[in-house]
Amino acid sequence: MTDSPENLEPTVIDLVDQLEELVSTGRRVPFTAGVVVNEDELLELIDRTRLGLPDELMQARHLLEDQRRVVVEAEQEAERILSRAETEVARIVDEAAARATVMVSDHAIAEQAREHAATVLAEAEERAAKTCSEADAYAREVMLRLEDQLMRAATTVRKGIDALPSEGGSRRKRRERE
Numbered sequence: 001m002t003d004s005p006e007n008l009e010p011t012v013i014d015l016v017d018q019l020e021e022l023v024s025t026g027r028r029v030p031f032t033a034g035v036v037v038n039e040d041e042l043l044e045l046i047d048r049t050r051l052g053l054p055d056e057l058m059q060a061r062h063l064l065e066d067q068r069r070v071v072v073e074a075e076q077e078a079e080r081i082l083s084r085a086e087t088e089v090a091r092i093v094d095e096a097a098a099r100a101t102v103m104v105s106d107h108a109i110a111e112q113a114r115e116h117a118a119t120v121l122a123e124a125e126e127r128a129a130k131t132c133s134e135a136d137a138y139a140r141e142v143m144l145r146l147e148d149q150l151m152r153a154a155t156t157v158r159k160g161i162d163a164l165p166s167e168g169g170s171r172r173k174r175r176e177r178e
Helices: 012-024 039-052 055-163 171-177
Strands: none
Touching (some): 012 039
């Protein structure tokens, strides 16, 4: 079998050339840029051209469609992920704000408690110092009275001893001395 130009199937380029010739040899419509061509011939050339297109072009077309679909799906998924991320961020920010509020509140309460404790402690120390001072004054007063009573008792005892006769002496001698 020999490959002669008559036996070869026309290429797409050959078919496009035939389409061009069909249009260029068509009858012109007066006063317009239009041309009248044989519809059957034109449609047959278009069908042959379509059939003559390589399979790779159809595959490329399908790949482009698949690519567009994948891009659309990826964009939709990205939107969903972004939406979930924004929701999560908002939740985390709200939670952090609530924790911060609690911590600030706890800090303020703790600070108030420390201030109150310091005030109560100062008052207690002041009362304790006053009580100690009053207790010391009372103890001094009691000791002074006790000393005074002891001195009177000692004086009474001394007078009692002096009033008693000394060893071997009589009571009269003493009376005389007085």
